[in-house]
């Protein structure tokens with residue numbers, strides 16, 4: 001599932017990382033350039049999976 005979003009940079013922070021639809025479906029949003037990426041590995045905000053330290057420790 002892919003979604004094309006055109007969002008102003010100032011509004012990126014208000015977009016949730018995980019969208020929950022009423023039908024129960026979920027969509028994980030990955031926006032390039034957003035200030036706080038969500039790691040798909042440990043689900044911690046602040047880094048992406050490629051940079052995941054492999055721990056649940058939050059800096």
Ligand SMILES: [Zn+2]
Pocket residue numbers: 039040041042043044047048049051052053054
């Ligand atoms: Zn991580």
